[in-house]
Amino acid sequence: MAKSYASQTPMITTGVSWREYYEITKPKVVALLVLTALVGMSLSVPGAIPWQVLIPAMLGIGLLSSASAAINHIVDQRIDAVMARTHNRPLPNGRISNSKAIAFAASLAFTGFVMLYALVNPLTAWLTLSGLVGYSVIYTMYLKRATPQNITIGGLAGAIPPLLGWTAMTNEIHPHALLLVLIVFTWTPPHFWALAIHRRDDYAKVNIPMLPVTHGIEFTKTQILLYTILLFVVCLIPYLVGMSGWIYLLGASVLNAIFFAYAWKLKFNADSKTAMQTFRFSIIHLMVLFLVLLVDHYAIN
Structure with missing residues (x-):
């Protein structure tokens, strides 16, 4: 190298x-x-x-x-x-x-x-x-x-x-602030691993041990799917602890269901474009999720 x-x-x-x-x-x-x-x-x-x-x-x-x-x-x-x-x-x-x-x-x-x-x-x-x-x-x-x-x-x-x-x-x-951190923290692996699958050969070429390089693409796809399930659960917590209301609950549920659908397709029915499609949607997911949090907060208050 x-x-x-x-x-x-x-x-x-x-x-x-x-x-x-x-x-x-x-x-x-x-x-x-x-x-x-x-x-x-x-x-x-x-x-x-x-x-x-x-x-x-x-x-x-x-x-x-x-x-x-x-x-x-x-x-x-x-x-x-x-x-x-x-x-x-x-x-x-x-x-x-x-x-x-x-x-x-x-x-x-x-x-x-x-x-x-x-x-x-x-x-x-x-x-x-x-x-x-x-x-x-x-x-x-x-x-x-x-x-x-x-x-x-x-x-x-x-x-x-x-x-x-x-x-x-x-x-x-504040604990509520740490909960927001937890959402982004849980979102990050499936977001980045989708890109890493698409760019696996690049990372292998420069000896960067990204998960698709060290453990294979299929293993990484499984991890992405599992993380989207975990993210779904984590994103429910703001509603469960009274930090947000029904607007956020509805928005988060729809966004996470779509993210899970992308991860499911990536795992079981992927084509050459699926990894990048999943990566791109993950960015939309986080952006819209936080905008929904904002709307929910001011609508309730």
Whole structure:
């Protein structure tokens, strides 16, 4: 593998567009994370969110999440250069130099942390920074390359934005906020493993021990199906504990039934497109689930 990586030596271009910097922040992923943080904020209080907290909290969480994504690009640039899905990213193809990317990520992280610490509260700042360390260091630098359960363990870092939104408003860690984290944490493996099935050969090529590589595609399909059942159960808990009402119950039930149907098809009647269809629907699932939580909260209150 070292020989394969060494052959990937891009020419660094001199002019760097803002679009390259924007791309390495993974804006679509960050937007979804910030949405879950916004829902955490909204559910933590009965009325409207004060803009004095809303704006710096959203910006701070977004900046640190973007920094985490940029660090992921920096750390993974060598394997990205080999994988078909990622070889055209700004770092492996030389549109951004390593030093510029590091400076950019550091400035985002510093600005986001200071904003949260000074304008929101220290608890949210430190928790958000811990999420960056969990994803960029623990997951990307170690777990991703060490165990096929990398996404299961490392998924906790990506699941904390609802908690960050909650603590931004209340300055405390509440069980309901942890329940939102549990939903995202349970959603992450079937979401990512569906993509990993589609990209199995890429991960095998760079020796990344994703579950389809180490345990096979059929085993991974079974795990996805089981996780969608577990996710269905976990998503019922907000209603059962009185955190949400019938609007959420109906929406969550429909969304999870569809996710289960995709997982069932993937396991028992898949074609070449099913894995990516499942992956794409999982993104819609989480986005709409949290929007339904939001609608339910304000409809009831």
